[in-house]
Amino acid sequence: MNEPMSTLSSAAVQLPIASRMDGLRGEGAFEVLASARALERKGRQILHLEIGEPDFPTAPHIVEAGVRALQNGETKYGPAGGILELRVAIANHLASHGINAAPDDVIVTPGSKPILLYCALALLENGDEALIPDPAYPIYDSAVRFAGATPITYRLDSSTGFAPDVDAISASITSRTRVLVLNTPQNPTGGVIDEGRLNALAQLAEANDLIVIVDEIYRPFNYGASQPPSILTISGMRERCILVDGFSKAYAMTGWRLGYGLVPTPLASRFALLALNDHACVPAFVQRAGIAALTGTQEPLHSMINEFAARRALMADRLAAIPGVRIDAPAGAFYAFPNVSDAIQAAGITSAQLATKLLQEYGVALLPGTAFGAAGEGYLRLSFATGRADLDKALTLVHECFRSLSS
Ligand SMILES: Cc1ncc(COP(=O)(O)O)c(C=O)c1O
Structure with a gap:
């Protein structure tokens, strides 16, 4: 053609x-x-073998929920931060992982990528520094630079199973450091941050007044005997963390474009404004499919x-x-x-x-x-x-x- x-x-x-x-x-x-x-x-x-996209189809009950919503006429604008039923379903899902999440602090976006951009736009001034892993998902670097800030990389090394070296991160902190980006399980290395390191990173964030952006989109794909808890479950961290998560990987929904952020309460209305300016809202039928994904069978x-x-x-x-x-x-x-x-x-x-x-x-x-x-x-x-x-x-x-x- x-x-x-x-x-x-x-x-x-x-x-x-x-x-x-x-x-x-x-x-x-x-x-x-x-x-x-x-x-x-x-x-x-x-x-x-290049793209990070499950070869599995989206499960039929999820597709049906989306189709049903369209047939029921859910074809109009909706709230910028997401429909309440989905935000409640997300909050319940996070609670099942020990994360204390109020539905009002959940912002639903077309995929989780926009949350990364919103974090950079909402938190970083020109010249600020953000600590990001290397190697890492390339959008962290891109979003930070787009916001006029400087990415400062911390190396992930095979000798530690690609887990961050807390001392090296600590040594990179300057008076301009605002944000620490964590990704666990990690793309591209598959590294998982253990509980001890999460505690040390939480202490570091608190001592240096850093906001932690933690990307847990691969949470279900953990091959160890036990799953380390999320850094958001550590005392004091919910208030200084932004959780990045979504449906693309866990529910084989890459093309639906559905993700979310869990943000500290003062940021929720700011992120909703960014969403409103950016795309107005995620299509309601996609959100209905997301509710089915979280509340239906996990088989x-x-x-x-x-x-x-x-x-x-x-x-x-x-x-x-x-x-x-x-x-x-x-x-x-x-x-x-x-x-x-x-x-x-x-x-x-x-x-x-x-x-x-x-x-x-x-x-x-x-x-x-x-x-x-x-x-x-x-x-x-x-x-x-x-x-x-x-x-x-x-x-x-x-x-x-x-x-x-x-x-
Ligand atoms: C670490 C990580 N975060 C976020 C995303 C974004 O996924 P999506 O926008 O489809 O939710 C990806 C996609 O590959 C990823 O690997």
């Missing part, structure tokens, strides 16, 4: 693009997905977690068998983050060049660790939110590629 061509002349108008736009960054996952789709349009077969979530646990083991075993690759099975989320530095150093290439080679020559789409920050050099991220048959084929091809590097 021919794609329509633009008929606009690019030379005609000098657009006055605001300098803050230079702060915005893209997402490697979407960029690689676009390159993979372009190859597919040319007839190539691509195995998709689809549990079977997805069991399947991901099996894939995690498969992934870790197969990657560990490749010479030049080091991997510990991830503690959480649904990504393998193998260290490939021995192999790429021997071959004289970077992890980005290796990822490109895997896509172009082997048809395997995955991400270089550097898509998540400079500390990701020497790593690859492979999503196991992809069916086992495809994972199996992809891992055979990855092995072949590494063999070709060393020959």
Whole structure:
């Protein structure tokens, strides 16, 4: 099919693009997905291990609730912060994890991403500093820069299972530090922050008067014997934390765009104003689907977690068998983050060049660790939110590629 061509002349108008736009960054996952789709349009077969999107369909009872809402005429504007029934369902859900959440402090957004942007816009002045992990989900850096503030990275290292080094974070705090961003379970490393570290981080936040933005969107995907509690359950932290969470991962609802923030009470009306200015409200049928997700059977979530646990083991075993690759099975989320530095150093290439080679020559789409920050050099991220048959084929091809590097 021919794609329509633009008929606009690019030379005609000098657009006055605001300098803050230079702060915005893209997402490697979407960029690689676009390159993979372009190859597919040319007839190539691509195995998709790049995007963090469960391959499971949204459960039927959730879809039905959305369809029913549309049929019942729920097609109008609604409250900016979300309909009360969903905010109540979210508050109850969080209470079941020990988090004290009043429905009025919940802001419902189209996906959880807007909450990250709202945090940056509402909390950071020009020149303020925000502590963010490296490697990390790239939107933290982008949102902070867009707000005119400076991201200060703290390194996540495989020696601690990619959990933050509290002393190193403490040493990075200056008089301009306002915000500490935590993500647990973490994208891309799968690291989970244990209870001891959460307590130490809470003390650090209190001592330095920091607001903690904690992204727990991968909470259900935890493969350890027990789930560490949320930092919001620690005394005094609910008032200084913003919880970022959503339906994309747990309920396989990426395309519905449904997420939320739990904010300290004084921020709730500010975040609702940001939502009002930004998108007015999340469509009511999407919110009804969200209520069904939280209050209906959790069986689809549990079977997805069991399947991901099996894939995690498969992934870790197969990657560990490749010479030049080091991997510990991830503690959480649904990504393998193998260290490939021995192999790429021997071959004289970077992890980005290796990822490109895997896509172009082997048809395997995955991400270089550097898509998540400079500390990701020497790593690859492979999503196991992809069916086992495809994972199996992809891992055979990855092995072949590494063999070709060393020959
Ligand atoms: C750590 C993390 N936070 C937030 C998001 C945003 O997800 P959504 O906007 O679909 O809720 C993602 C998506 O990949 C993520 O990995």
